[in-house]
Amino acid sequence: MTDPHFAAYSFVDRIVEFEPGRRARGSFAIPRDVARFPAALAAEAVGQLAAWCAMDAIDFRGRPVAGLATETRFFGDARPGDTLELVADLHACDDEAVAYDGHASVGDKRIVELVDCLGPMLPVAEFDDPGALRARLALLRDGGAAPGRFAGVDDIAIDVVERVAGRELRARVDVPERAPFFGDHFPRRPVFPATLLLDTQIRLALDLAREAASGTGSPKAARVTHVKMRSFIVPSQRLDIDVKLGPAEAGLAKATMSAKTDERTVATARLEIAMEESTRA
Amino acid sequence: MAEIPVTQEEIMAVYPKVAETMADALGCDVEDIQPDVSLIEGLDAESIDFLDMVFRLERAFKVKIPRGKIVENARGDLPESEFEQNGIVTPQGLAQLKEYLSEVPAERFKTPMKVADIPRLFTPTTFCKLVVRAQKEAA
Numbered sequence: 001m002t003d004p005h006f007a008a009y010s011f012v013d014r015i016v017e018f019e020p021g022r023r024a025r026g027s028f029a030i031p032r033d034v035a036r037f038p039a040a041l042a043a044e045a046v047g048q049l050a051a052w053c054a055m056d057a058i059d060f061r062g063r064p065v066a067g068l069a070t071e072t073r074f075f076g077d078a079r080p081g082d083t084l085e086l087v088a089d090l091h092a093c094d095d096e097a098v099a100y101d102g103h104a105s106v107g108d109k110r111i112v113e114l115v116d117c118l119g120p121m122l123p124v125a126e127f128d129d130p131g132a133l134r135a136r137l138a139l140l141r142d143g144g145a146a147p148g149r150f151a152g153v154d155d156i157a158i159d160v161v162e163r164v165a166g167r168e169l170r171a172r173v174d175v176p177e178r179a180p181f182f183g184d185h186f187p188r189r190p191v192f193p194a195t196l197l198l199d200t201q202i203r204l205a206l207d208l209a210r211e212a213a214s215g216t217g218s219p220k221a222a223r224v225t226h227v228k229m230r231s232f233i234v235p236s237q238r239l240d241i242d243v244k245l246g247p248a249e250a251g252l253a254k255a256t257m258s259a260k261t262d263e264r265t266v267a268t269a270r271l272e273i274a275m276e277e278s279t280r281a
Numbered sequence: 282m283a284e285i286p287v288t289q290e291e292i293m294a295v296y297p298k299v300a301e302t303m304a305d306a307l308g309c310d311v312e313d314i315q316p317d318v319s320l321i322e323g324l325d326a327e328s329i330d331f332l333d334m335v336f337r338l339e340r341a342f343k344v345k346i347p348r349g350k351i352v353e354n355a356r357g358d359l360p361e362s363e364f365e366q367n368g369i370v371t372p373q374g375l376a377q378l379k380e381y382l383s384e385v386p387a388e389r390f391k392t393p394m395k396v397a398d399i400p401r402l403f404t405p406t407t408f409c410k411l412v413v414r415a416q417k418e419a420a
Contacts, residue, residue, distance in 0.1 A: 068333050097332055118336055120329065226308065230327055268308065 004183030007149035011045035014144030021057030021093040032081040034152035039074045040199035042112045046102035050088035054098035060130045064098045064119025066194035069227035071115040082106040127186035156200050166212035168244040177236045192233035201257040208245040209273045223272040248275045285414045292409040306333040321401045344415035355381040370394040
């Protein structure tokens with residue numbers, strides 16, 4: 001099996017501009033053979049670029065983990081074969097946290113924008129080999145890593161246990177015990193990526209929105225706000241996901257999303273869905 | 282470092298915006314934010330919420346709040362070894378803490394008090410004081 005480190009859940013393969021603690025620009029070539037590359041993974045790519053910029057600024061003492069994302073705007077998915085152009089602008093960075101904005105584009109087309117994100121810093125050695133991280137950053141900055149190592153991520157299995165069509169649902173997700181992405185996120189301490197949770201929640205919310213639209217529309221995720229990760233989600237953990245969809249107003253419906261484990265809330269977010277109508281003849 | 286004094290009037294001047302910011306961070310109604318409610322015991326705030334609140338307050342008031350240093354600031358001029366021993370706040374430290382967190386009702390200070398439990402004392406007023414001090418330091 002291919003070594004998952006810097007492959008199974010790594011979305012920066014070249015850095016072309018780098019000011020530690022301030023700004024970075026880079027790219028990620030999405031392999032042609034992956035099934036899909038949802039916008040949540042493009043957001044992850046921006047976060048990872050910010051993480052490189054932050055870790056280097058504090059000499060790899062800490063690494064940021066998912067914490068808060070005030071606002072993430074979605075403009076569309078990138079496609080397999082596209083190259084994501086990534087930008088991260090840090091407005092604060094120290095041993096406790098990194099605060100940043102950023103965006104990902106494909107050519108002239110914006111894919112995702114992140115506004116006021118905050119990642120708490122935790123001791124890097126708990127998660128990964130600091131030496132390997134330093135070497136990887138050097139490679140990314142010196143011509144880049146060989147693209148094409150990302151093999152895609154399987155959709156997380158969802159069991160919907162309660163549903164009020166078009167309004168709310170409760171679903172159960174059993175985080176896998178093993179998955180390639182755990183070998184990269186993170187090698188010394190596997191953590192279920194917040195962006196995979198977000199992608200799962202968005203898919204559920206869009207299902208509700210399609211039901212609410214009674215098949216007359218093609219709802220799309222427009223913006224997610226108030227993303228807050230309260231604790232790590234680990235392998236084999238069972239998640240209870242709640243999604244509640246409000247009525248659409250002026251073509252926009254709002255959903256609240258949460259994930260709990262053992263009745264404890266581990267993640268919350270709000271989603272705005274553009275209830276686009278299907279093309280009419 | 283001498284503590285910058287903060288008056289009740291200064292606290293009340295910033296309180297409405299602090300309460301609004303905290304309500305947004307905690308996802309509760311602004312009416313739930315009372316000046317002396319314990320953020321952890323009363324509003325279920327967690328460490329990520331404290332980080333969130335500090336960043337939101339920095340943006341709202343355009344100040345720099347020393348993150349993660351509330352406990353350090355509470356210690357004032359007292360050396361760490363005199364403030365706490367083996368994770369427990371010393372009697373001298375407790376007296377210093379009560380002075381720094383003068384807004385917190387006396388009965389909430391437990392004896393013995395673990396250093397790790399100090400954030401349980403924090404209230405919205407504690408954060409108002411942080412904002413006012415940051416404003417004064419920036420002036």
